[in-house]
Amino acid sequence: MIVGRVIGEIYSTINHPIFDRRKLLVVEKLAPGGRAPDDYLVAIDAVDAGVGQTVLVIDEGNSARQVLSAPNAPTRSVIVGIIDAIDIPGAADPARAREGSSPPSSPPVSAAEKTTAAREHAGKGRKARSR
């Protein structure tokens, strides 16, 4: 699976029938440190993701066809999750960087503080979902 950020949407009327009534998003691949390697994917959205969100993408045919419940779908890339937080001790969190919560000029945060903050952040996300 791939971590990426949704950077745009694609509109298309003439396409394979499997794409009818499905949202196509442009996803920029992310590295653990948050910097984007110069690569992207066009993926079908299965979780109602939006532009700016950090997402989990599968790029494998059998899984994609299973998610779409379409045994002959000509696609490999499907967005299957929206990421709240990523915790890699000592590395910037690409999922949090997008919210502008840690501007580049802010003092460095210790790994322990960051882990706690990430857990709180993830907790908030779960609460919001369960409501």
Add this chain to the structure above:
Amino acid sequence: MKIGRVIGSLVACVAYEGLEGVPFLWVQPLSPRGEDRGRPIVCADSTRMAGPGERIYYESSREAALALDPWFVPVDDAIVGIIDGIHLTPLAESAGEPRGETR
């Protein structure tokens, strides 16, 4: 899937069984911002409606073959849709820069 631009067509009078009548197009892969990426490739056109100058999205490998009928045919890449428009966030213009607010 990736984005590309059709730059031409080609004709193969002799093609492997199952590929007779399938249009083949010469496609230049693009970045989301529209810059050329790498060398042009040949795609089978499953929409049968794409033409030179149009932006399309294409799928590669086994899934490319699934776009065609009959589907068990030897193709590497297939056009699966024609793009009407791409809406990118301003954020996408500064790829590689530190991230800020996106909405």
